[in-house]
Amino acid sequence: MREDWLRNDRLPHIYCAGCGNGTIMNCVLEAVDKAGYERDNTVFLSGIGCSSRAPGYIETDSLHTTHGRALAFATGVKMAKPSLNVVVFTGDGDIAAIGGNHFIHACRRNIDLTVVCMNNHIYGMTGGQGSPTTPIGKTSTTTPYGAVEVPFDLVDLAVAAGANYVARWTSYHVTQLTEAVLNGLNTPGFSLIEVRCQCPTSYGRRNKFREPKDYMDFLRSHAVLKEKWERTAKPGEELPAESFLVGEFVRRARPVMGVADET
Amino acid sequence: MQGNIASAEGALAAGCNFFAGYPITPSTEIAEHMAARLPKRKGACFIQMEDEIASMAAIIGAAWTGARAMTATSGPGFSLMMENIGYAVMSETPCVIVNVQRGGPSTGQPTMAAQGDMMQVRFGSHGDYSIIALCPSSVQECFDLTAKAFNLADQFRTPVFLMADEVIGHMRERIDLPDEVMVIRPRPLPEGVLPFTPVDNGVPGFASFGTGRRIPVTGLTHNEQGYPDTTNPARHESLVRRLVSKIEDARHEIADFQVVNEDAAFIFVCYGAPVRTVQEVVDRRRVPDTGYLKLRIVWPFPEKLLQRFTNVRAFIVPEMNLGMISREIERHVQVPVIPIGKIGGELHTPEELIEAVHFAGGDA
Amino acid sequence: MKLEIDESRCKGCNLCTMVCPYRIYRQGNRPNRRGIYVPELDRPERCANCRLQELYGRRLCGICALICPDQAIRWVKEKPYEPMNVVIEY
Structure with missing residues (x-):
C-alpha cells in the first residue's frame, strides 16, 4: 500500500494547496510499491527546492542534499552499494540550472538511477524566479516583462546525453505517469521521467493560471501524445504554440553502471 | 615511496x-x-x-x-x-x-x-x-x-x-609499512535511539543506509529524528553548538604533536613541510636555546600545549602563507609571536629561521 | 469500501472535483476549523472502487487518490456485509 511509505507524523506536507509535487509523489510511491521495492533497501535523494522536500515525507533512508548535487550524491550511494534501489526527486532549477553538469554526466555514465524531475517552470520555494525551463514570454519575479531566454528541453537533453529510459508526462496524467515511473524503475541504467506540473502559487498566479484546475486544463489540452503526433503530423509541421509532446521518448539498453552483480 | x-x-x-x-x-x-x-x-x-x-x-x-x-x-x-x-x-x-x-x-x-x-x-x-x-x-x-x-x-x-x-x-622517502593499522569504526546506532541523538560526547551513533533504520538525512537544521526544524532558534543553537563542541571539547584528547627542547627560550611552532627546515635548525645544527613544537593535528588547535613552554621568550612560526596559524597562537600566549610567512613555493632556508632567532633576541 | 477525505490533510485545491468520472466530489461551501473548503462527497456509494474493489481484488480507478496532492483521499474498510436471516413464512 502506498500509505505505508509515508511518514504520517510529518503530514500534511509544506506544499501549497494544489501543488503538483504531492501528486507526483503519490505516483512515484505507487510505482515503487508496484515494483516490489522494500522500504529498507530503497533510498530517496533530492537536492534543494520544493520538489526536494518530498523524500522527507517518505519512510525510507533519504538524503536531502545541496542544490543541484542530488545526482552526484546518488552516484556515490549507488556505486558504493549497488544493492540499494535509488530514486532521485529533483526540480527544474536543480537539474537544468545548477546541476546541469551533474545531470548530463549521470546520463552519460548511465548509472542505474531513476530520476523524477518535477518541472514547474519556476523556482517555487524562493518565491517564483524564472528558471531555465520558463517558457518564452511567461512572467516570473525575475522576468517581469516575460522570459526572453529559450528554455531547456530536458527530455532531448537526456536522450542526447545517453540515458536508457526517458519519458515525459504531466501531473494530470497520473496513471501514465505511474506506468512510466514503473518502467523507469525496471529499466537498468539512467531513467529520467520529466513531469510537467502546476505551481499555482508562484507560476500560476502570474501567468493566468490562478486556480490549480486552470493549469490542469492547460496540461490536458496542450500535452500531445508523442506516438499520435508522429503518426498524424504532416512533414515539416510544427507543434502548436505552447504544446509539448508527452510519452516515452527512449528505451534502450546502453551499457550501464552501478547494477548489483547477481553473483 | x-x-x-x-x-x-x-x-x-x-x-x-x-x-x-x-x-x-x-x-x-x-x-x-x-x-x-x-x-x-x-x-x-x-x-x-x-x-x-x-x-x-x-x-x-x-x-x-x-x-x-x-x-x-x-x-x-x-x-x-x-x-x-x-x-x-x-x-x-x-x-x-x-x-x-x-x-x-x-x-x-x-x-x-x-x-x-x-x-x-x-x-x-x-x-x-x-x-x-x-x-x-x-x-x-x-x-x-x-x-x-x-x-x-x-x-x-x-x-x-x-x-x-x-x-x-x-617527496620520496623510505617508509615502514605496518602489517596492520588500527581501524576504529563508528559507534553503531543503538536500537530504539533516534539517529541524531548524541550517545557519546556529543557524537550520535551511525547506521548506514539499507540497514532498516530509515534515516532522513538533511542539510537543514534538524531535530534528533532528522526531521527539518528550521524556524526554532533553540533547536538550531543546540544543534550547531553540539557540532562544534563535539570536536572542540576533544581537542586536547586527540592532540597529536612532538616537542623537542621544551625548556628552550625560542620555540618554533610548525606543521607540514616547514617542519623539515626546523628539524635541520634544531636537531642537526643544534642552534642554542631553540626547540620546537610540531603539530600533526592543527585543527582543532590544542592551545594548552603552548603553556608547557615555561622558559619561552618568543614563539617563531614558519609557515608557507602570510601568517595563518601564527595568529591562532597569538590569541593564546602573552610572549611575542614571530610569524615567518614565506610564499612563492620554496621551503624556508635554515638561515632564514636562524635569522628569526637573532631577531627575537637569541644569540645563536 | 468507503471513500473518506482526511480533513486534517486536505488543503482545498479541488483537483479531485475535476478528475472523478462520476463527479462524486463537489466543491465545498463551508470552511472547516482550519478555514479550508474541503470538498463534499455526493453519493459516494457510486464510486467504482467502493463497489467493486473487493470483487476484483485490486484497486480500480483510484485517480482521485493519486491526483490528490495532499494524500487526503483514501478508502476505508467497512464492516463486512452480513446477510440478514429472513424467514419466509408461507
Whole structure:
C-alpha cells in the first residue's frame, strides 16, 4: 500500500494547496510499491527546492542534499552499494540550472538511477524566479516583462546525453505517469521521467493560471501524445504554440553502471 | 615511496573502499594509485567525477552506505568542495579529504607548495562549525595520518582533512609499512535511539543506509529524528553548538604533536613541510636555546600545549602563507609571536629561521 | 469500501472535483476549523472502487487518490456485509 511509505507524523506536507509535487509523489510511491521495492533497501535523494522536500515525507533512508548535487550524491550511494534501489526527486532549477553538469554526466555514465524531475517552470520555494525551463514570454519575479531566454528541453537533453529510459508526462496524467515511473524503475541504467506540473502559487498566479484546475486544463489540452503526433503530423509541421509532446521518448539498453552483480 | 602514494596506501590500509576524485595537480597521484588499486578489491569502487563538487557529493553519498570514503584535491578544487563540506558537517558524515596544497589564490602555482588553505579548511564553508585537520611532514606521516584520519572521521562523525602540501606530496622517502593499522569504526546506532541523538560526547551513533533504520538525512537544521526544524532558534543553537563542541571539547584528547627542547627560550611552532627546515635548525645544527613544537593535528588547535613552554621568550612560526596559524597562537600566549610567512613555493632556508632567532633576541 | 477525505490533510485545491468520472466530489461551501473548503462527497456509494474493489481484488480507478496532492483521499474498510436471516413464512 502506498500509505505505508509515508511518514504520517510529518503530514500534511509544506506544499501549497494544489501543488503538483504531492501528486507526483503519490505516483512515484505507487510505482515503487508496484515494483516490489522494500522500504529498507530503497533510498530517496533530492537536492534543494520544493520538489526536494518530498523524500522527507517518505519512510525510507533519504538524503536531502545541496542544490543541484542530488545526482552526484546518488552516484556515490549507488556505486558504493549497488544493492540499494535509488530514486532521485529533483526540480527544474536543480537539474537544468545548477546541476546541469551533474545531470548530463549521470546520463552519460548511465548509472542505474531513476530520476523524477518535477518541472514547474519556476523556482517555487524562493518565491517564483524564472528558471531555465520558463517558457518564452511567461512572467516570473525575475522576468517581469516575460522570459526572453529559450528554455531547456530536458527530455532531448537526456536522450542526447545517453540515458536508457526517458519519458515525459504531466501531473494530470497520473496513471501514465505511474506506468512510466514503473518502467523507469525496471529499466537498468539512467531513467529520467520529466513531469510537467502546476505551481499555482508562484507560476500560476502570474501567468493566468490562478486556480490549480486552470493549469490542469492547460496540461490536458496542450500535452500531445508523442506516438499520435508522429503518426498524424504532416512533414515539416510544427507543434502548436505552447504544446509539448508527452510519452516515452527512449528505451534502450546502453551499457550501464552501478547494477548489483547477481553473483 | 612518494608522499601522495603513501597517502593512498594509508587509506587502503585503513580499509578505504570508495574514492571519487577529479584530476588536479599536485594531488593526481593519489587518484591514479586508487584507480589502479581499488577495482581489485571486492566491493570497492573508484570513480572519476565531473568536478570536485561532485566528488565531494559522491563520497558523502558513499559514506552513508557505510563505505570508508575519500577524495583528494588541491586548492582550486578545495574551494569547489566547500559547499558539500558544510553539508558533511551538518549531516555528520564521516569522510576524508586530502588537500595537497599549492600556491594560490585562484589557479596560482600548480606545481609549487604552499600552506595557504589552513584557514579555509577551518572556516571555508558558511556558518559555524569545526573540523579536524591533520598535517603530515614526512612520507611516513602521509601514510600514518591518512589511516588515522579515517578513524577520527568515524569516531567523531565529521569530515577530516589531510592538509599535505606539494613538497610532502611529491617527496620520496623510505617508509615502514605496518602489517596492520588500527581501524576504529563508528559507534553503531543503538536500537530504539533516534539517529541524531548524541550517545557519546556529543557524537550520535551511525547506521548506514539499507540497514532498516530509515534515516532522513538533511542539510537543514534538524531535530534528533532528522526531521527539518528550521524556524526554532533553540533547536538550531543546540544543534550547531553540539557540532562544534563535539570536536572542540576533544581537542586536547586527540592532540597529536612532538616537542623537542621544551625548556628552550625560542620555540618554533610548525606543521607540514616547514617542519623539515626546523628539524635541520634544531636537531642537526643544534642552534642554542631553540626547540620546537610540531603539530600533526592543527585543527582543532590544542592551545594548552603552548603553556608547557615555561622558559619561552618568543614563539617563531614558519609557515608557507602570510601568517595563518601564527595568529591562532597569538590569541593564546602573552610572549611575542614571530610569524615567518614565506610564499612563492620554496621551503624556508635554515638561515632564514636562524635569522628569526637573532631577531627575537637569541644569540645563536 | 468507503471513500473518506482526511480533513486534517486536505488543503482545498479541488483537483479531485475535476478528475472523478462520476463527479462524486463537489466543491465545498463551508470552511472547516482550519478555514479550508474541503470538498463534499455526493453519493459516494457510486464510486467504482467502493463497489467493486473487493470483487476484483485490486484497486480500480483510484485517480482521485493519486491526483490528490495532499494524500487526503483514501478508502476505508467497512464492516463486512452480513446477510440478514429472513424467514419466509408461507
